[in-house]
Amino acid sequence: MKSHTTTTTNFGADGSRLTAAAGSFETRTYAKVARRLIPFLMLCYLGAYLDRVNVGFAKLQMLNDLKWSETVYGLGAGIFFLGYFLFEVPSNLILHKYGARRWLARIMLTWAVISACFAFVSTPTMFYVMRFLLGAAEAGFAPGVILYITYWFPSKRRAKMMSVFFMAIPLANIVGGPLSGWILQSFSGAHGFQGWQWLFMLEAIPSLLLGVAILLYLDDSIAAAKWLTPEEKKLLQDYIAEDNTGKVSHASVGSFLSDRRVWLLAAIYFCVVMGQYGITFWLPTIVKNSGVSNVALVGVLSAIPYLCALIALPFIGISSDHTKARRLHCAIPMVMAALALFLLPTTSGVGTALALLSLAAIGSIASSSQFWALPTAFLGGMTAAAGIAAINCIANLAGFVSPSVVGWLNDFTGKQSAGLIFTSSALLVGAALVLLLPAKTVNR
Template identity: 40%
Template sequence: MLQRQAERFAIAADDNESRLYRKVILRIIPFIFICYVLNYIDRVNVSFAKLQFQSDLNLTDASYGLGVGLFYVGYILFEVPSNLLLQKIGARKTITRIMCLWGLISGAMAFVSRPEQFYLARILLGAAEAGFFPGIILYLTFWFPNRMRGRVMSLFVLAIAVSGMVGGPISGLIMQHLGGFQGFKSWQWLFLIEGMLPVMMGIAAFFVLDDRPRDARWLSDGEKDLLTANLTIENRTDGHSGAQALLSALRRPKLWMATFGYFSVTWAGTVLNFWTPTIIQRSGVASIFQVGMLSAVPYAIGAVGMLALCHHSDRVLERHGHFFAAVFIAGCAALAVAYASWNSALSIICLAVLAVGYLTAIALFWTIPTSFLSEQEAPGCIAFISSVGQIGSLVAPTLFGYVSDRTGSLAMGAGVVAAVLIAGGSAVLSLRFFRMNTG
């Protein structure tokens, strides 16, 4: 009798907790989802602008790849300071600052006229955006326990797929129809229009987001206590400041192995995010609008695959093997893309498989380091992993563009991408055994 009563109380508690987390998800996730969609569109819309402004700015594939990569110079330099500042001043102020700055700089990209200006604008855009992605990852750890983060992260990373599905057709429409309006070229309108929205959302962030559960006026005291208690059970504290905790964590091999894993994932992102329009165009699709529409297909398929794999990872509570499987799939698909470039249908299929692997790896990866970092270590270490990982985003497009110029084919560059992905996946997979051996 007592056992049945206890079970009923446990079920009721589980139901109350589920309702509470649904409430939190509906309050937080849609807003940051839209913000990240805009973030990704503004980061990769250069891949569509390239189809026309490459000749206007006298850019080769190699110089375009360099410009794409230079974004990450500013990004890497300011990412850790931004996350440490977020820990002090909160997410509202940090996200407002980041979004308003990046929107203004993205809009200013419309006025570049020389390669040097393109390079400078990309560096400044990276500096403005620095801290947004790791800041959101950190922000989600303030609200959700680790057992829920696979699904929550997948909902957030789904924004990458949606940005591809929405950004491609919208960018294609702008490029197809606005050329010459008010004296601006179509690629200039692309930057102007897609730069205004983040500024508006950045201002809204200040009023919509709450820094932590205890600051949320839309939660009752009991709900705040439950959310805080769930996080307190998991969080470890070490008494260090954020900077001290980061320096201490840098002495742990586990952190460096995880960092290399994330470094590898960004190589897959380079192929998918910055070369998809070019790959589709070179496979025989002439219309820019059709290129934009077809560019949405890999992201749509990738989103479905990511949600399924992340849900399975949460259900069995296994991360490392799922991550390795995702990057292995992405590596094989990146290699296949190079050999399918003669056929548009095959190219899109390969890009779709690449999207499944890439999006899944991004979503699952952040459940791994956040499970072993203390509360003090998390802000600096998340930003450190992200910034070092973005070195891949700096090196990969430059290398990919250079090899494409020299060989006239994507095959050699794709082979390097595949090798890096599988090596990074192996490093993260080994963390599972590292943990077992060290306790």
């Protein structure tokens, strides 16, 4: 099979031996595509993720101001994913049929407006309705971008690109933590609004601007990219065509739903998401409970675990592409995150808490990025569009289950350790399920 180095042992999409010059052209072409697309997509996902999880920081003031319980917050945080679940598959199918540019722009513009409107919620019912609408508005964005990446990069280059793209998650928290803490503290009471209200309004602005930018910047396909030469387009199209050879493309919805691998993948990603949001929605609270009372300092310290994840992600992606051990690169980070969360209740002090949270953040985000190298290795065409969306929307029900159950457990027991143990157990189950996937199917 082809290699992607500049030596004379390279092979092209048709199996022919490449010269050093041809190998160099291939490397330069993919580097050009990566530079053009990945940073911009990361920026868009950063905006999406910031609007999705800033409720974790708003919680530090919101619950006290509105006299809400942890259970109300947990249920509201989770209801986002019910809207996400219902609209995700249709959203991805629309994107695949009509193009990424306009559909991704529509998603970003609608969720920006809804996110800003959170500043005006005053009752639990309003909070629940707005979280549901935010989930419905954002449905399809993350799987849409994942699908879009498969239009440009073949399987053996995809893990690295997914890792780089998913660096937007720690980046959102690195930027969002200090920014959110600063807004909460500095804007509280300004012009009659509380800090948490300013948080929702101000952090919606980047998504609004990026929604417009998508219309001007993205191309729907390789063929539509005016910034590529005809030779570069041919190389990219040949590799994608070769990569799609032999992939599963189900003839009907029934055959798709009867594919046990799809359901196994959904179960695995459900556990991944349980861990990811078990950390995301409660990390500021864990940092605060470790002995930090200043909300601005909570924001700064909450960025540290995600900074560690940001550094680790590209190395994990490079290792996955080099070894092709896709299963292990997904399962091992899940085990690491599970152990870190399990140990958190047994420790004391800010330093130890941040060290364990850093391991948990690295593990949960790395397993999320590496997971998407598994289904895209064997799903193609419309099945890939439906499969990615279906797996993501089913699994993201964990985004409802995780904060809801953790919030209830914390209220019921009076301790945050119950929620951490619950999240840790889910990650261990997911890691075990990964090993049930046939290695020859996904290790590509």
